[in-house]
Amino acid sequence: MAEKVVKATRESFGEALCELAKTNKDIVVLDADLAAATKTSIFQKAYPERFFDCGIAEGNMIGVAAGLAACGKIPFAASFAMFATGRAFEQIRNSVAYPKLNVKIAGSHAGISTGEDGATHQCLEDIAIMRAIPNMTVINPADHYEMLGAVEAVLKIDGPVYLRLGRLAIESVNNNDDYKFELGKGVTLRDGKDVTIIATGLVVREAVIAAEQLAEEGIDARVINIHTIKPIDEDIIVKAAKETGRIITFEEHNVIGGLGDAVASVVAEKCPVTVKKCGVYDRYGYSGPAKELLEIFGLTAPGVAREVRALLGK
Amino acid sequence: MNSNEKQELKILACKARIYALEGIFNAKSGHPGGSLSAADIYTYLYYKVLNVDPADPQMENRDRFVLSKGHCCPSLYAVLALKGFFSLEELPKLRKVGAMLQGHPDMKSTPGIDMSSGSLGQGISAACGMALAGKMDNKDYRVFTLLGDGECEEGQVWEALMFAAHKKLDNLCAIIDCNGLQIDGTVEEVGGIEPLDKKLEAFGFEVFKMDGHDFDSIEAAVNGVLSSASGKPCAIIAKTVKGKGVSYMENKVNWHGAAPNAEQYEAGRKELLAQLESLGGVL
Structure with a gap:
């Protein structure tokens, strides 16, 4: 059995980006002033020259990601699920998904478990919004191991992906050694x-x-x-x-x-x-x-x- | 630019206007006003500035052009076709079912289109991303984007401008086609974007101005951009006439997004053909 891990999937996401960036030079990471919360800060620390804080401007961040992708980069654009998929819905729909650009959108602090910040920050609609967009892949990992596998798997998709990240530390369920993330497989x-x-x-x-x-x-x-x-x-x-x-x-x-x-x-x-x-x-x-x-x-x-x-x- | 070159540009721009009007007439829909106001700018960029290769539209180190005001694509399509990115035969099929030329630019279907656009305010952000990618890779390509003056009412435009200046994207040039009109009236009445030059400067841009229908003026402004050493992104405020070239459309708000009927089309085409003839050009 693999080690049981108690960790928030946002943290696993940041770690996975760092690991994969060692060999994949096209990975760039964008955030909208929430790097410490979405855990892209882990990547920022390791690869400052490939990290861009876009400030509190999610719509522009998604557009910038689209432009980077059009030039061959693999941008991961992160914010809270609420703002990434809510505020920037139309930028995702028209600038990323319609031209099928290779942008990975990470929505952290998804769901009610965002906790004390309350209703404005507890996104309960992101899966619905992202599912409705043609060309979009939607992934919601259940634990640390699944997130590591998911981030690696989405690099093999040449197109837009929405990754849902949680705030709360949770105990891993996929503790079997033979666990392998297979995209699209329950x-x-x-x-x-x-x-x-x-x-x-x-x-x-x-x-x-x-x-x-x-x-x-x-x-x-x-x-x-x-x-x-x-x-x-x-x-x-x-x-x-x-x-x-x-x-x-x-x-x-x-x-x-x-x-x-x-x-x-x-x-x-x-x-x-x-x-x-x-x-x-x-x-x-x-x-x-x-x-x-x-x-x-x-x-x-x-x-x-x-x-x-x-x-x-x- | 010698007088022959200038004459050649005028002929090309006139042809672009003729094809744009034809496409819009055939489709019974489209945006003639802004297509006509931007035609000279497209012509100058594609024939005098942009390092692009119609035989290799995806050339890695090419200059990029993003039409942020995507609805003004009919004349851009015409310039791309004249330049050889695709056949002129595509132009009359604009906006038809199955056509390569969509109502708004589609980078997946149309050679030479660097970014899908149409939802106002979004193209300039993508242009910033392209400029940023160029900086990251130490490439020397430039990114040009064309916005409408009405489009500057979109908040995202200002997010993008702030981003470009903050990230020192001096390989980016945003041209604003100031034809003064938008769907609901004059830009002054509807949105009130002035003083645009001061706003752009305050947002960290080096600002140039030009008459968007005078190739000498366009050349002077673009040369200013190309030789700029300020380290800032550049903006060009282009004073233009909406509907330029078709007299009954000029400066008329109702020609933003309406197609001419048969009678109007014939009158407009005749006028443009006369201009072409007087320039010594043939279709």
């Missing part, structure tokens, strides 16, 4: 026949813990980790629908437009079964410590376990 973390929990990002580990608890109660839950939300692994979803008959999606995101809708689309078209979407129910968050908020919003193992029992009528 990962079955636990087999089961009664129901499937399909989770993404920070709540994946919660889904695994929930499944262990449910097993003790006689409920055999499959757990699938979807790190690549677009393009989504249709096969693993259809297989789960066929074999377990019921699906619960689980994400730290609005239930509108995120993983839940992506899974439901696949299921509705290919193998209609009940899909219960578990996430943030079309509302804003508020200030508070991340862990408390995750509990209040049901984004924990007990939270998803409750939903599973309700779905199974137990």
Whole structure:
């Protein structure tokens, strides 16, 4: 087993950039005055000549990234998910994704676990916004190891990618030595026949813990980790629908437009079964410590376990 | 520039206007006003300044041109075609289904287009990125971008200007096509961007001015940019006439984004053909 790591995926992101930049000279990193928070500061320290702070001007940062990419660079442009995908949506859509330029957008502090900063900074719409853009790949790693693999994998894509980064330190789930990040492939973390929990990002580990608890109660839950939300692994979803008959999606995101809708689309078209979407129910968050908020919003193992029992009528 | 060269540029710009008007008429849509105001600037850049090769549009060390005011592409397309980036036969298909020439520039479909643009305010940021890449790699190419005066109402333009000056992108030149009009009226009425020269200077640019329809004036300003040793990015404020060359369109706000009907088209074409003839040019 690989070592269990408790780390925020933003930190893993910064480390991965540094490591990959050793051999890939085209990597450049842009930030919008949040380098210390997005952890691009790790890269900045190691490669100051390839790091550009664009100041608090996200729209321009994305445009600059587009221009760099048009000249052969591989820019990673980072900000909070809220501002990267919200403020700069149209720059991403028109200057990056439409011409399919090789820009990687990193949205840190995604989700409710941003915590004390409150609703204005807790982005719960980024996956929906990015999924809706043609040419865009959307990845939401669940832990340290997955983030390391994801950053390496996106270098092999000649086109735009959105990477979701979390603020909160979380315990790794992919501790098996043979773990390998495969773009576009879901990962079955636990087999089961009664129901499937399909989770993404920070709540994946919660889904695994929930499944262990449910097993003790006689409920055999499959757990699938979807790190690549677009393009989504249709096969693993259809297989789960066929074999377990019921699906619960689980994400730290609005239930509108995120993983839940992506899974439901696949299921509705290919193998209609009940899909219960578990996430943030079309509302804003508020200030508070991340862990408390995750509990209040049901984004924990007990939270998803409750939903599973309700779905199974137990 | 000798008088023969100047005559040649005038002929090319006139042809670009004729093709732009034809494309817009065929498409029954497009933006004649700004296409006509920018035609001389495109012509000068592509024939006298930019180090580009129509046979190798992706040439690594080429100068870049980003049309930030993307809607004014019909006359840019004409100049690119005249220069040999693609066939003149593409021009009448402007904006048609399946056409190479999109309503706004598409770098993926059109040889010679360095950046997709059309959403105002975004092109200049991409131009900054290209200039920054040149600096990083110690390349000596330059990046030119053309903006509209109305476009300067976009906040992103000023983000980009600040960025360019802060990063000392002296390989960047932003030309502002000041034709004085935008969709809803005069720029003075709608947005009030003046004093543009003082604003650009305050944002860290070395500012030049030119008459955007006088090749001597264009040459003087561009030479100023090319020989600048200030270490600052440069801007050129180009005084132009919206609709230049087609008398009934000149300085008329309603010709921003409207296509001429058959009668109007014939009148405009006739006028431009007469100009071409008087210059000694043939289509």
